[in-house]
Amino acid sequence: HAELRGDEIIVVSNREPYIHDLDQHGGARVRRPASGLVTAIEPVMRACSGTWIAHGSGTADRDVVDLHDRVAVPPDQPMYSLRRIWLTPEEEQGYYYGFANEGLWPLCHVAHVRPVFRESDWQTYRAVNQRFAEAVLREARTDDPVVLVQDYHLALVPALVREKLPQATILTFWHIPWPNPESFGICPWRREILLGLLGSTILGFHTKFHCKNFLETVDRFIEARIEHEHSVVAVAERETFVESYPISIEWPQPLEGDWASPSDCRRLVIERHGLPEHAIIGLGVDRFDYTKGIVERLNAVERMLEKYPSLIGRFVFVQVASPTRSSLDEYRAFQQQVERLSVRINSRFGAGRYQPVVFLAEHHDHAQLIELYRAADICVVTSLHDGMNLVCKEYVASRDDEQGVLVLSRFAGAAREMHEALIINPYHVEETADAIYRAARMSSGEQRERMISLRHTVRDFNVFRWAGRMLSDAARWRLRARVEERV
Numbered sequence: 001h002a003e004l005r006g007d008e009i010i011v012v013s014n015r016e017p018y019i020h021d022l023d024q025h026g027g028a029r030v031r032r033p034a035s036g037l038v039t040a041i042e043p044v045m046r047a048c049s050g051t052w053i054a055h056g057s058g059t060a061d062r063d064v065v066d067l068h069d070r071v072a073v074p075p076d077q078p079m080y081s082l083r084r085i086w087l088t089p090e091e092e093q094g095y096y097y098g099f100a101n102e103g104l105w106p107l108c109h110v111a112h113v114r115p116v117f118r119e120s121d122w123q124t125y126r127a128v129n130q131r132f133a134e135a136v137l138r139e140a141r142t143d144d145p146v147v148l149v150q151d152y153h154l155a156l157v158p159a160l161v162r163e164k165l166p167q168a169t170i171l172t173f174w175h176i177p178w179p180n181p182e183s184f185g186i187c188p189w190r191r192e193i194l195l196g197l198l199g200s201t202i203l204g205f206h207t208k209f210h211c212k213n214f215l216e217t218v219d220r221f222i223e224a225r226i227e228h229e230h231s232v233v234a235v236a237e238r239e240t241f242v243e244s245y246p247i248s249i250e251w252p253q254p255l256e257g258d259w260a261s262p263s264d265c266r267r268l269v270i271e272r273h274g275l276p277e278h279a280i281i282g283l284g285v286d287r288f289d290y291t292k293g294i295v296e297r298l299n300a301v302e303r304m305l306e307k308y309p310s311l312i313g314r315f316v317f318v319q320v321a322s323p324t325r326s327s328l329d330e331y332r333a334f335q336q337q338v339e340r341l342s343v344r345i346n347s348r349f350g351a352g353r354y355q356p357v358v359f360l361a362e363h364h365d366h367a368q369l370i371e372l373y374r375a376a377d378i379c380v381v382t383s384l385h386d387g388m389n390l391v392c393k394e395y396v397a398s399r400d401d402e403q404g405v406l407v408l409s410r411f412a413g414a415a416r417e418m419h420e421a422l423i424i425n426p427y428h429v430e431e432t433a434d435a436i437y438r439a440a441r442m443s444s445g446e447q448r449e450r451m452i453s454l455r456h457t458v459r460d461f462n463v464f465r466w467a468g469r470m471l472s473d474a475a476r477w478r479l480r481a482r483v484e485e486r487v
């Protein structure tokens with residue numbers, strides 16, 4: 001990111017990259033959250049340094065463990081600074097669980113879960129966005145920092161920062177889909193959200209389709225000049241450039257080369273979970289979220305065993321699901337539904353030690369996930385709607401042996417890049433069941449051809465390219481602004 005060398009970089013997101021929890025001895029234990037956003041931004045911050053402002057979410061009491069509002073991270077090799085914002089339980093309820101996750105999340109995913117809009121949540125969302133914006137203003141040392149605002153929790157921050165720092169370059173990235181105007185239009189505060197985002201210099205989405213939906217939504221609900229051919233929106237002469245930047249993961253992976261071989265990983269996973277010796281291993285890895293299509297996936301596994309009984313006794317599906325937003329009823333009900341479903345499949349097709357579904361409802365660390373990715377014959381991603389989805393990219397990145405098959409939902413942003421996967425409609429049980437069966441029987445040669453091609457895509461369009469494109473567009477805008485100032 002040479003063009004921005006010397007410029008001040010500030011990231012603002014709800015989620016923090018490192019969580020400090022209290023251990024049983026009263027000390028702090030550090031963990032990494034299961035989050036696509038953190039997976040993507042953290043390598044960029046390690047490369048650029050700067051300050052990351054986020055909501056402090058760990059259980060470690062800052063007075064007890066001397067955990068200040070500001071810590072240098074990563075803990076074992078500090079490279080940038082993390083500035084925490086502490087929210088009260090009421091603020092977290094209204095802003096995070098309420099408006100962001102019961103309102104905006106289902107609104108934008110159109111996943112047939114009805115969004116909930118409460119006036120009190122909206123007021124808290126506004127107040128907390130104000131607090132994040134104030135933190136940016138306090139942290140900024142110059143009047144023209146580069147501010148990277150992340151995601152749907154902070155839609156109002158761009159305009160709030162812009163008001164006080166008109167020279168700032170504000171890059172906002174929306175990590176979830178943007179729906180069509182009819183869907184978005186049911187949000188009672190659609191104008192405020194749009195005007196908040198249009199405080200950005202650059203507004204990024206994963207796909208062109210989401211950009212188009214956004215421009216159409218602006219066109220429908222606010223007075224603005226839209227130049228479709230240049231992807232620019234102007235409100236009262238302030239311009240925002242709307243562009244697609246498909247997010248990705250680090251490449252090479254940080255510890256590449258140090259992993260156990262895929263066959264050793266396979267042996268370890270088979271032993272650990274008591275799987276049949278020649279098991280065909282299918283794998284799902286998700287936050288435990290209703291948008292990820294976990295029910296549809298298990299239905300497809302069930303249908304496949306019903307339709308192709310030769311796989312009973314051999315095929316095992318390992319589902320890893322990291323609990324998330326569990327205080328919301330919608331999530332608890334969904335998590336119970338998935339658990340009941342896996343019990344049902346196991347009682348239908350299991351026998352003796354053989355259980356076709358191994359369900360691990362817990363967070364796994366990075367090394368454990370890599371081991372599973374390397375052990376799995378098939379990785380199944382069945383999102384009902386997903387901005388991008390990084391799990392499919394992590395799977396491909398883990399397979400330096402060029403084996404393994406990816407089954408991927410056409411409703412994940414990733415499907416627009418990863419053409420050599422078996423692309424499915426997760427709502428179509430039969431089609432998904434057939435794709436998993438086809439994957440289970442695919443020859444090693446065909447697996448290799450597909451995997452080589454997928455690996456090229458993930459390698460070439462890695463997260464540094466994502467950030468690099470956005471930052472170099474920002475550098476161009478800054479240059480243009482300086483030139484125009486002189487004129």
Ligand code: ADQ
Pocket residue numbers: 033034035036037039040175176247285286287320321322362363364365369386387388389390391394
């Ligand atoms: P998420 O909805 O969180 O991200 P995703 O992109 O798949 O979805 O990223 C999940 C991350 O969490 C991955 O890095 C994965 O390894 C990790 N993870 C999942 N389950 C885990 C578990 N059980 N234990 C440990 N880690 C786990 C949002 C959007 C996506 C978009 C990203 C980035 O919803 O569409 O791709 O942001 O923009």
